[in-house]
Amino acid sequence: MATFKLAVMAGDGIGKETVPEALKVLEAAAKKYGGFELRPTELPWNSDYYEKHGRMMPEDGIQQLRAFDAILFGAVGDKRVPEHVSVAQTILAMRRGLDQWANIRPGRLMPGAPCPLKDKEPGQIDFVVVRENTEGEYADVGGNLFANTPHEVAVQSAVFTRRGTERILRYGFELARKRKAQGAGKGQLVSVSKQNAQRHGQVFWHRVFEEVREEYPDIESRFLYIDAACMDMVRKPETFDVLVSSNLFGDILTDLAGAIVGGLGIAPSANLNPDKAAPSMFEPVHGSAPDIAGKGIANPFGSVMAAAMMLDFLGQDQAAQGMVRAVESVLSDAKAPKTPDFGGKAKTREVGDEIARRV
Numbered sequence: 001m002a003t004f005k006l007a008v009m010a011g012d013g014i015g016k017e018t019v020p021e022a023l024k025v026l027e028a029a030a031k032k033y034g035g036f037e038l039r040p041t042e043l044p045w046n047s048d049y050y051e052k053h054g055r056m057m058p059e060d061g062i063q064q065l066r067a068f069d070a071i072l073f074g075a076v077g078d079k080r081v082p083e084h085v086s087v088a089q090t091i092l093a094m095r096r097g098l099d100q101w102a103n104i105r106p107g108r109l110m111p112g113a114p115c116p117l118k119d120k121e122p123g124q125i126d127f128v129v130v131r132e133n134t135e136g137e138y139a140d141v142g143g144n145l146f147a148n149t150p151h152e153v154a155v156q157s158a159v160f161t162r163r164g165t166e167r168i169l170r171y172g173f174e175l176a177r178k179r180k181a182q183g184a185g186k187g188q189l190v191s192v193s194k195q196n197a198q199r200h201g202q203v204f205w206h207r208v209f210e211e212v213r214e215e216y217p218d219i220e221s222r223f224l225y226i227d228a229a230c231m232d233m234v235r236k237p238e239t240f241d242v243l244v245s246s247n248l249f250g251d252i253l254t255d256l257a258g259a260i261v262g263g264l265g266i267a268p269s270a271n272l273n274p275d276k277a278a279p280s281m282f283e284p285v286h287g288s289a290p291d292i293a294g295k296g297i298a299n300p301f302g303s304v305m306a307a308a309m310m311l312d313f314l315g316q317d318q319a320a321q322g323m324v325r326a327v328e329s330v331l332s333d334a335k336a337p338k339t340p341d342f343g344g345k346a347k348t349r350e351v352g353d354e355i356a357r358r359v
Contacts, residue, residue: 001034001035001036001037002035002036002037002314002315002316003036003037003038003039004036004037004038004039004069004070004314005039005041005067005068005069006038006039006040006041006068006069006070006071006072007040007041007043007065007068007070007071007072007279008023008040008041008042008043008071008072009043009045009046009071009072009073009074009090010042010046010074011045011046011073011074011075011076011090011288012046012047012074012075012076012077012078012086012288012293013074013075013077013078013287013288013289013290013293014074014075014286014288014289014292014293014298014348015046015073015074015075015076015284015288015303016074016293017293017294017296017298017300017348018074018284018286018298018299018300018302018303018348019072019073019074019303020352021300021303021304021348021349021351021352021355022072022300022303022304022306022307022352023040023072023307024352024353024356025304025307025323025326025352025355025356025359026038026307026311026323027356028356028357028359029311029316029319029320029322029323029359030319032319032322032359033316033318033319033322035316035319036314036316036319040072041068043057043064045057045058045061045090046076046078047076047077047078047080047081047086050080050081050085050086050089051080055089056076056081056085056086056089056090056093057089057090057093061093062093062094062097062098065094065097065098065278065279066098066278066279068279069279069314070279070280070281070282070310070313070314071094071279071280071281071282072281072282072283072303072306072307072310073090073091073094073281073282073283074283074284074288074303075283075284075286075287075288075289076090076091076288077287077288077290078288078290079290088140091271091283092138092140094271094281095133095134095271095281096134098273098278098279098280098281099134099273099275099277099278100133100134100271100272100273100278100280100281101132101133101134101164101167101168101272101273101274102130102131102132102133102168102171102270102271102272102273102274103130103131103132103133103250103254103269103270103271103272104128104129104130104131104175104269104270104272104309105128105129105131105250105254105257105258105267105268105269105270105285106126106127106128106129106268106309107125107126107127107128107129107237107240107254107257107258107260107261108125108126108127108261109121109122109123109124109125109126109260109261109262110122110261110262110266110327110328110331110332111328111331111332112328112330112331112332112333113261113262113266113331114262114263114342115260115261115262116259116260117234117237117260120237120238120260124237124238125237125238125260125261126184126185127185127237127240127241127242127243127257128175128179128185128241128242128243129243129244129245129250129253129254129257130168130171130172130175130242130243130244130245130250131168131244131245131246131247131249131250131251131253131254132164132165132168132244132245132246132247132250133168133247133250133271134164134247135159135160135161135164135247136158136159136160136164136201136246136247136248137156137158137246137247137248137249138247138248138251139157139158139159139247141156141157141159142154142155142156142157143155158198158201158246158248159201160201160204160205160246162208165204165205165208166208166212168244169191169208169209169212169213169244170212170215171244171274172189172191172242172243172244173189173212173213173215173216173219173221173242175242176188176189176216176219176241176242177216177218177219179241179242180218180219185241185242186220186241187218187219187220187241188219188220188221188240188241188242189213189216189219189220189221189222189241189242189243189244190221190222190223190224190229190240190241190242190243190244191205191206191209191213191221191222191223191224191243191244191245192223192224192225192226192229192243192244192245192246192249192250192253193205193206193209193223193224193225193226193245193246193249194225194226194227194249196225201246202246205246206223209221209223209244226245226249226252226253229243229245229249229253230252230253230256233253233256233257233260234256234260237257237260254267254269254285255285258285262301263299263341264284264285264286264287264302265284265286265298265299265301265302265339265341265342266299266301266302266305267284267285267286267302267305268282268283268284268285268302268303268305268306268308268309269282269283269284269285269306269309270282270306270309270310270313271283272313280310280313282306282307282309282310282313283303283306284302284303284305284306285302286298286299286302296347296348296349297339297340297341297347297348298339298348299339299341299342299348299351300339300348300351300352300355301327301331301351304323304327304352304355305323305324305327307323308320308321308323308324308327311323322359323355323359325358326355326356326358326359327355329358330351330354330355330358336354337350337351337354338351339351
């Protein structure tokens with residue numbers, strides 16, 4: 001039996017409420033499908049930890065995480081800690097320190113999920129955004145001069161390397177090929193860029209795309225400017241299969257994707273080290289949501305779906321699919337308990353219990 005050591009970082013806000021439900025469903029899947037065992041270790045690295053120690057995780061936190069097979073993460077965000085500090089010392093630190101260079105976010109409209117777009121039905125929208133996750137516009141390169149004076153200057157540099165750009169584009173092409181073979185995709189890829197306005201980094205990105213696409217003649221590929229891609233994601237999302245983009249553009253696209261397939265409460269995310277040289281991290285997209293934190297009404301769907309992505313990455317695809325089917329069953333059942341964001345009156349715990357039961 002395979003045993004997976006799981007680092008659990010619930011973090012702040014509703015992460016503390018949704019991650020336990022994901023663990024509950026994971027336990028149900030392990031019991032139902034067998035063949036693997038999860039050994040979770042809870043790590044209290046969050047804003048409470050920051051108040052005591054002046055940092056979001058220990059100095060050797062990244063090294064400690066290397067001992068695990070995967071990381072299940074909730075959210076960070078608390079008024080006690082500046083947001084750029086909490087994010088930099090947790091999410092960004094893990095992405096860079098563990099070389100989680102591929103951020104994968106599916107955009108699939110499931111039965112029962114609300115869609116704000118007109119005449120879009122479940123099954124029509126099914127794409128994946130592949131986002132470069134360790135460099136680009138979120139590279140921590142820059143600085144300030146003459147701070148807090150009328151002459152203050154802030155410089156933030158985007159960094160694109162050939163290694164980083166090639167590997168994320170190849171990952172996207174390989175995913176498009178895999179989805180086509182599985183009957184889940186069209187065998188198409190869109191590179192999202194802005195080389196008409198950013199003539200260094202984005203021109204480089206597009207040039208590398210033109211080179212890599214030659215290696216995949218079986219995949220229909222094209223490019224779209226980021227503004228056009230956002231427009232088409234609203235106008236005709238059913239035309240997309242796999243989209244690949246830089247760090248910032250991927251962040252924009254995936255939040256928009258979440259909005260059109262049911263909202264951020266249902267959206268999962270995977271931060272992958274595809275080579276498995278270090279653990280990958282799986283998280284919902286919803287953030288800490290301080291306005292509802294502590295009320296017990298947070299939607300656990302995103303955390304459960306992120307946990308399913310984790311199982312799939314660990315090679316437990318049958319159990320992962322079982323978790324997804326359970327979520328879909330709850331979503332599509334008008335009588336099933338749902339949290340207020342989906343029109344129900346249920347508590348987070350009640351929805352988690354129901355998903356686990358249906359697994």
